Amino acid sequence: MEIRLENLTKVFVEKKQKETIAVNDMTLTIPSGKLIGLLGPSGCGKSTTLFMISGLLKPTSGKIFFGNDDVTKLAAEKRGIGLVFQNYALYPHMTVQQNIMFPLENLNVKRDEAIERTYDMAKLVGIEELLDRKPGQLSGGQQQRVAIARALVKKPRVLLLDEPLSNLDARLRLQTREEIKRIQRETGITTIFVTHDQEEAMSISDEIVVMNYGVTQQMGEPQKVYTNPDNLFVSKFLGNPPINILEGRISKGKLFAGEIELADGFDMENRNVTIGIRPEDFKVDANGFEAKITYMECIGRDTTIRFPLNESSMRALIDSESLVESDKINLTVRKEKVHLFDPE
Ligand code: ADP
Numbered sequence: 059m060e061i062r063l064e065n066l067t068k069v070f071v072e073k074k075q076k077e078t079i080a081v082n083d084m085t086l087t088i089p090s091g092k093l094i095g096l097l098g099p100s101g102c103g104k105s106t107t108l109f110m111i112s113g114l115l116k117p118t119s120g121k122i123f124f125g126n127d128d129v130t131k132l133a134a135e136k137r138g139i140g141l142v143f144q145n146y147a148l149y150p151h152m153t154v155q156q157n158i159m160f161p162l163e164n165l166n167v168k169r170d171e172a173i174e175r176t177y178d179m180a181k182l183v184g185i186e187e188l189l190d191r192k193p194g195q196l197s198g199g200q201q202q203r204v205a206i207a208r209a210l211v212k213k214p215r216v217l218l219l220d221e222p223l224s225n226l227d228a229r230l231r232l233q234t235r236e237e238i239k240r241i242q243r244e245t246g247i248t249t250i251f252v253t254h255d256q257e258e259a260m261s262i263s264d265e266i267v268v269m270n271y272g273v274t275q276q277m278g279e280p281q282k283v284y285t286n287p288d289n290l291f292v293s294k295f296l297g298n299p300p301i302n303i304l305e306g307r308i309s310k311g312k313l314f315a316g317e318i319e320l321a322d323g324f325d326m327e328n329r330n331v332t333i334g335i336r337p338e339d340f341k342v343d344a345n346g347f348e349a350k351i352t353y354m355e356c357i358g359r360d361t362t363i364r365f366p367l368n369e370s371s372m373r374a375l376i377d378s379e380s381l382v383e384s385d386k387i388n389l390t391v392r393k394e395k396v397h398l399f400d401p402e
Contacts, residue, residue: 059124059215059248061088061111066120068106068272080106082272084120093242093249095259095280098269099295104252107269108218111250113137124215137216140209140247144221146201148193148208154180155189158207165212179207182241199230206241217242217249223258235262256296260284268292290399293334299362304370305401306333313396316368318347321393334397337362340374342381346390349374354384363387 068081081103088094096104109115111122113134121130129137148157155176162172180186183203193201202222209217222238223231239262242249253259259266260280268275268283268291275295276288287293293301306315307330313320315333349365349372361378364371365387374389381387 060090061216061248061250062086062121062123063088063107063111064121064123066107066110066122067118068103068110068115069118079272081110081117084272084274086267086274086277088248088250089265090125090248091246092264093239093251093262095263095266096250096252096269097256097259097266097295098254098275100254102269103272104254104269105220106272108220108250108252111216112139112141112218138212138214140212140214140217142202142205142209142217142219142222144224146193146198146205146225148201148204150193152192153189154185154191154193154196154204157193157204158189158211161208161212175211176207179211182210182244183207183237197230198226199234202226202234203237206238210241210245210247214247217245217247219249219251221252221254223253223255231258238262257298260296268295270295287334287397290332290334290402293397293399297336299337299373299375301334301336301397302367302370302372302374304333304335304368304372306331306368308398313393313398318367320347320391321396323393324398326398330401332399332401334399335372335391335395337373337375339391339395340372340376340389341391342376342387343390344388346388349387349389351385351387354381 063084063086066081066084070078070080096107098104106115110117113132121128158179159172159176177186180189183206185200185203188196188200223234226234235258251262263280265278266280266283267277270291276283276292284296304315306313308324308326309328311324312322313324351363351365353364355362356378359378360375361381363374363376
């Protein structure tokens with residue numbers, strides 16, 4: 059089921075007429091059968107977008123289509139969506155089986171069929187052994203699987219997940235995100251996954267949508283967005299350790315940071331630029347510029363070093379074996395690995 063947002067906007071008006079534009083003129087197409095990560099800093103409008111798609115929130119303007127159906131005015135329960143929140147929202151007094159089966163109660167599904175569908179879903183998410191337990195007897199990861207099974211038992215057209223891993227510890231988060239990916243692949247259900255965690259979104263998504271201040275900044279396959287960020291915000295938001303940002307200038311096709319020539323061959327007029335270089339894109343090269351190492355941290359195969367460049371502190375990730383001296387190193391960066399933006 060393809061989802062299309064057309065000029066979707068949500069303005070919250072609070073007391074004293076204070077307005078917040080939570081989602082601002084968002085237009086995008088979410089391809090059928092894909093897992094899309096909706097990503098951005100806290101407060102950028104991710105949940106508001108998800109709630110509008112689910113029908114729990116009415117847009118101020120704009121439209122939402124599921125395939126060719128305009129669902130903008132359709133009630134949430136008629137949209138055919140499955141929702142999963144970070145706090146699982148399970149009924150504590152019911153067993154796992156009763157929790158998963160609950161959405162079928164109002165659907166006139168026969169009891170035998172409901173039990174069978176519940177078992178199938180429990181099996182899909184890997185908790186078929188736990189059907190008689192109560193939520194309080196489950197780990198956080200298991201509870202989230204129950205919530206996913208409950209969201210899927212109605213055979214929804216779309217699965218919406220709002221920060222589903224936030225309440226899990228690091229190990230369970232990793233495991234559960236792999237599970238979500240597998241479940242999504244097996245069911246082929248169009249899924250939107252909201253998170254503020256770039257690594258989580260990059261690892262799980264077929265495509266990511268990066269948002270800031272209610273506006274889509276870029277959409278695409280994670281690796282493509284990472285290597286070709288459309289703007290400074292996207293370049294800074296993706297990557298851990300983060301991209302290095304410094305001021306520089308283009309002069310006669312060469313890129314300078316202060317007096318240091320970083321790369322050559324730019325087909326551009328002379329001008330000031332903001333430069334972005336990812337830590338892994340510095341390479342050790344005897345002919346490169348000399349970097350004075352101010353800090354060093356060996357993390358196995360790679361070593362993180364810091365050095366100043368045109369008044370900015372840079373971070374480079376280099377092969378530990380290529381470090382000969384502890385106070386300086388010669389580095390280069392390939393022209394293709396340099397990101398140039400207009401100065402802020
Ligand atoms: P995110 O999910 O990316 O953290 P939200 O969609 O929750 O962001 O919020 C986007 C913006 O809208 C924020 O500035 C938030 O404070 C505001 N907002 C969200 N819900 C309401 C509401 N019910 N009333 C007023 N402002 C709201």
